[in-house]
Amino acid sequence: MNLNKLLMLVLSITFISREALSIELKYQNFDALSTQQQSVVKSWIEYGVLASENTLGPLSQDYVPVKLKPRYFAFEPVPWATVNRGNPDGIELHFNRYAAESTLKKDWTLYHEIAHLYHPLLNYEDFWISEGLATYLQNITMLENGIISYHDFKNRLWSGLSRGKQQTKSKQGKLSSVSSNMWSLRAQQRVYWSGVAFFIEAEIALKSKTPSAPSVAQLIKQYQLYRKDPTQDTNHFISKLDQLSHSAVFTNLYRKYIHRKDFPIITRTQIDQLRH
Template structure:
């Protein structure tokens, strides 16, 4: 166990070192800074000049649309300056084959996309909304990646729903289908969730990890509503203003601190209580269709209606 802990610590140190190098490289190569129409937002692009003028216009429009879509639902993230590492591909079978967040002094969205994809297909792809959603929470330890990926997956669907990129029925279908995939993958990847999450890549346990996290937040939403508390989106907005800046760096306790902040904001113990139940569970959570359906309708606590 000690050797494994040391290995994980070494991996995190190397990851941080790589992130620092990435930030240096980002600023040193073909970066263009553009201020968008909103005065509170700046965007820095890397490799934008590798695209033709018409493709540059399309990519800027896509990223601007994605930023504004997330902001309409989640508000402005604490890091209001967006950084994009653009990696256009000549061949791809989908608009955005993959992407990731590179954490460091600044969090950067690395996007691999099909350079000939239409603006409409780029807007309808979920990937950008998922990665932008990661900007609203700090970096978690490997054992808690289920929480990070579950939150981003849940929020991406909320963002797409409320920006009319998907209908209410499509939202329900996507969440239901994802939960079913998670349930099936759990049968192939047995063990406690925190252990499976820590070894997600080696075990190909993405579906279990991501969708158990989604189930966590759906269950939290149900409890918030039952206790007449603000919904998760409202809490995430508040979190940016009160707490996000103080939770920048990765640690074994980062996820707990994040959930404790949500508990303080909601004046409840919902999130930490669920976390204790979820982190070592070996089964897949049971989420009803009615729980999913209620998410398509905005909820306002009675106390805010008075």
């Protein structure tokens, strides 16, 4: 074997090892797809998991069940998805079986649901934390893996926060109460984006203490080492983030947010301060 061929082989092996997933995916209902569709869907989901691992690190579970719900007709590439909590946690994806691979990879839904796997199941009144975190991390993951630009990242955050602020006018009450009844109230915009505002504030507060402070994404990556704790709940989660960041930022913000009836004030200047 000549030197050029040997070099190409080494580079190929290195590329494959870097692209290898650290976790096994166990597909359900895979045979409902044609061979070509299976290839597209498998590539899409592995791409999403790899992008999430690049930003948030390996998940602290042995494998991920992936329940596939292909649709013959849908206005969106992924009209609906959810996390199925269990042992282990998994994801359920309702998607257009005819969507192109590139279209699926640009859709935000998969990154959002994978992000949910990085935090424990929280109480109903704290869904604003879990949905806000997943929404925030979904955008960070898409940015850091080149799926969206920094300009798009900032605009997505600003547009979402504006929707949350607008809906707060009609979905009134304490955030914890609105969060508990999010589905019946149809208050997703207020709940999700109040949570995003929480993590933006935390991000900025950590940065103000020291420029080298870990980002929210880095803290979630570190948190994976503690996911096997059976006593996980909101207090445990928030306390662990404080412990990992050597601060009281998350606890102080949490105590403020659960009682608030207004929408948090986040400016464009603050969004520009985010370190991504």
